[in-house]
Amino acid sequence: MRTRKGLVQAVTRDYQLWIMILPAIIVILIFNYIPMYGIQLAFRDYDFSKGLTGGEWRGLAYFRQFIDSYLFTDLMRNTFLISLASIVLGFPAPIILALILNQIRRKKMKQLMQTTVYLPHFISVIVLVGMLNVLLSAETGVVGHLMKSIGLGHINLLASTGTFIPVYVLSDIWQHCGWNSIIYLAALSTVDPQLYDAARIDGASRWQTIRFIDIPALVPTIIILFILSMGNILSTGFEKIFLMQNSLNLPVSEVIATYVYKIGIVSSQFSLASAIGLFNTVINFIFLFAMNTISKRVSETSLF
Amino acid sequence: MRKKLSVLTSLVLITAMLLSGCGSGGNSESAGTTPGNASGEKVKLTAIMTKHPLTKPLAEMEWLQAVEDAAGVEIEWQEITTDYGQKKGTMLASGDIPDLFIGPNVITDADFAQFQGLFQDLSGMLDQAPNVQKMFSEKPETKLIATQPDGKIYGLPKYQRFWPSTGTRQFINQKWLDELGLQKPTTWDELYDVLVAFKEKDANGNGDAKDEIPMDWPGGIGGYFNPAVLLGSMGITLSEGSSQGYFVEDGQIKNFLIDERYKTMVAFLNKLYKAGLINPEVFTHDYTKYQSIARGEGDTAKVGFTWGWVASDRFGEQLAPQYVTLPPLKVTADYTGKLSWSYDYYSLNYGTNHVVMSAKTKHKEAAMRFINELYDPKVGIQALFGSIGPNIQDHGDGTYSVLPPANPEMDPGTWKWTSTMADHGAFYIPDDLQLTLGKDMQEVLGQSESLEEALKVDLDKDVFPGLFIKYSTMDNNTMSLNNTNVMNLAESSFAKWVTKGGIEGEWDAYVKEAQKAGITQNLEIMQKYYEEYQSKK
Numbered sequence: 001m002r003t004r005k006g007l008v009q010a011v012t013r014d015y016q017l018w019i020m021i022l023p024a025i026i027v028i029l030i031f032n033y034i035p036m037y038g039i040q041l042a043f044r045d046y047d048f049s050k051g052l053t054g055g056e057w058r059g060l061a062y063f064r065q066f067i068d069s070y071l072f073t074d075l076m077r078n079t080f081l082i083s084l085a086s087i088v089l090g091f092p093a094p095i096i097l098a099l100i101l102n103q104i105r106r107k108k109m110k111q112l113m114q115t116t117v118y119l120p121h122f123i124s125v126i127v128l129v130g131m132l133n134v135l136l137s138a139e140t141g142v143v144g145h146l147m148k149s150i151g152l153g154h155i156n157l158l159a160s161t162g163t164f165i166p167v168y169v170l171s172d173i174w175q176h177c178g179w180n181s182i183i184y185l186a187a188l189s190t191v192d193p194q195l196y197d198a199a200r201i202d203g204a205s206r207w208q209t210i211r212f213i214d215i216p217a218l219v220p221t222i223i224i225l226f227i228l229s230m231g232n233i234l235s236t237g238f239e240k241i242f243l244m245q246n247s248l249n250l251p252v253s254e255v256i257a258t259y260v261y262k263i264g265i266v267s268s269q270f271s272l273a274s275a276i277g278l279f280n281t282v283i284n285f286i287f288l289f290a291m292n293t294i295s296k297r298v299s300e301t302s303l304f
Numbered sequence: 305m306r307k308k309l310s311v312l313t314s315l316v317l318i319t320a321m322l323l324s325g326c327g328s329g330g331n332s333e334s335a336g337t338t339p340g341n342a343s344g345e346k347v348k349l350t351a352i353m354t355k356h357p358l359t360k361p362l363a364e365m366e367w368l369q370a371v372e373d374a375a376g377v378e379i380e381w382q383e384i385t386t387d388y389g390q391k392k393g394t395m396l397a398s399g400d401i402p403d404l405f406i407g408p409n410v411i412t413d414a415d416f417a418q419f420q421g422l423f424q425d426l427s428g429m430l431d432q433a434p435n436v437q438k439m440f441s442e443k444p445e446t447k448l449i450a451t452q453p454d455g456k457i458y459g460l461p462k463y464q465r466f467w468p469s470t471g472t473r474q475f476i477n478q479k480w481l482d483e484l485g486l487q488k489p490t491t492w493d494e495l496y497d498v499l500v501a502f503k504e505k506d507a508n509g510n511g512d513a514k515d516e517i518p519m520d521w522p523g524g525i526g527g528y529f530n531p532a533v534l535l536g537s538m539g540i541t542l543s544e545g546s547s548q549g550y551f552v553e554d555g556q557i558k559n560f561l562i563d564e565r566y567k568t569m570v571a572f573l574n575k576l577y578k579a580g581l582i583n584p585e586v587f588t589h590d591y592t593k594y595q596s597i598a599r600g601e602g603d604t605a606k607v608g609f610t611w612g613w614v615a616s617d618r619f620g621e622q623l624a625p626q627y628v629t630l631p632p633l634k635v636t637a638d639y640t641g642k643l644s645w646s647y648d649y650y651s652l653n654y655g656t657n658h659v660v661m662s663a664k665t666k667h668k669e670a671a672m673r674f675i676n677e678l679y680d681p682k683v684g685i686q687a688l689f690g691s692i693g694p695n696i697q698d699h700g701d702g703t704y705s706v707l708p709p710a711n712p713e714m715d716p717g718t719w720k721w722t723s724t725m726a727d728h729g730a731f732y733i734p735d736d737l738q739l740t741l742g743k744d745m746q747e748v749l750g751q752s753e754s755l756e757e758a759l760k761v762d763l764d765k766d767v768f769p770g771l772f773i774k775y776s777t778m779d780n781n782t783m784s785l786n787n788t789n790v791m792n793l794a795e796s797s798f799a800k801w802v803t804k805g806g807i808e809g810e811w812d813a814y815v816k817e818a819q820k821a822g823i824t825q826n827l828e829i830m831q832k833y834y835e836e837y838q839s840k841k
Contacts, residue, residue, distance in 0.1 A: 048396075048418055048419040071792060248796070267784040267785060269784070272785070
């Protein structure tokens, strides 16, 4: 009873704020919540003449079809591996970069550095993959020649199952690390300068200021972003993987997203594709929820 | 055809479009107006044409204007060259489609089954289209291609008659052979020796012994211009490119991807690859790069042995004279079985669903008049080769000839694709029409001669009549899902075995996997339909 009263009161008291946020709520409702009724396509046969809701109810048949399908284990493994590698290597990179940038004293220099590392973020995926193709080509590329000249032999980095994930993850870090470090730099800027001064007077080295001032200041941000990234554990970026795919790296580069495209859009099997997509989302949600709970228990920082 | 939106977004988009589509059905003008050109007023129609990237705007084609005038219609064209597959999916799902679709298999049989009620059944309207009826009676197989299992006709086919029996020709650089004093290879072993010589002896004579690429293809396994044609050396007749491996032998549907002879071929390709005789980028380059490498630099050719449509297209006008075509090679010198090739006559000369009408169009009669005009034989040659005047000469006595390109630097193939709908159009060219072909087509036919012997195949027992078989929706879905899985395995295994070897040890496990992935099920389905088709013939 108290809560309801509290809610009404909160709304009437802050009604100006609620009006301001109303458009956002409506947009989210229309574009994110209403279309959710389409999820039932994953449980039905898609029948054009009867619309999304008119097909025959098939229950979990499409999920079973996906799980029984011959590619299921490969898809899960590849998706996990790529996501895991992206998180393990890609998550700490912007933190480290932010800590380094934060140590640069001269303001002009710092700004220049920041702008330089942001820039790759604005290259479109298509152009980036084009660049990778040109640079990494074993025959004509710079990297290919370099490797040959230092005796690494003739490796086609884009066409081998062993190098696909490293190329994918490292190029991703190169592209987005600078941009992602912004949020950490913002968090660092809130640190009271007196702390640094005090530490320096006490004789702290540069490494010690990072360790005892910067990192503790970043921890809440790190945890929140980590929880959020857990929610994406199975949603590897579709575009880049699809563009980088070729028949030589297919055994490691076929992931859930590219498979959904091939099944859903190319072969027009909408029901099966929605089932796979929903399956993917449910797993993401489980990860997100689990990480959030753990973090709430351990560090009292959480999303919800 | 690479895509930009994530799949999830597309699905949400489809949902959103379905929602909006429900609310706003039938937005055309009042239904009461009677269409027709009695009053001299033209009927306005909308149409989508999936055209080749080279093709100029449809509004600039004189013959097409004449056709529209004759039918009393004015068409607002939407011209699509890329990403049609994705655009089509969302468009059909929203139900908001134009009056006409034109293009090769522009709407597939599977779409007809899935989007029931969206497309017009033309079978009851044929009396309004005498030209189409004429095609059906002169070439009964065209009616077979058009008719769905339930007797309805949603899409009309094309027939273009002039194309050869195969899409793939095998080229070798004669100048290099002469330079090195070699004979044309006739067996795989001889081919190997020739390619080694090409690689090691600076065959193009530019002083750089390393820049020759002895063998090249566009990548992957299956489809046109692909080394799968080497299976003909062991008697396998591919058909329509066999891009997913299916072929017929003695009335039995098989798939070469799990055939012992394929194993032999892959082992041979691996031998070539290990010796450095295959373009190392064969699995990673794209079609454009593949084409541009073969065009060499000036008079200096780069590629020794390869497959393609016609020499002038594959190597460019300047280098084309250096190349000659080869008949199929024998697998070993003592092989006495039959030699075969890829039999593609049907897919090259016929096309399925080249024009489709929306069931919602307000002006069905007018749309049908337009379709009827398209199937006029005299319009047909113009749709394929260009307008009478700039592209075709009318000799006035019922005979015609295709003119060379107005721009002398352009090759005739490019000229054809630039000036007209070409192979993407919907038309009928009867067998008795007298047309002298252009240089490119004569070249294709000339370069096909070396393959003629190998293509004398038993059409009933050794060629899969893919164009004439209509599957049920369920079978179609099952097969396409299985093929996605099978090709995923086959593509990567093929690439691995060619570049790294190892087929001997992995073959049995691979065959089992492929059968599990769906080959066996597909073979059963196809066999059933094939036998049904044969029994009805």
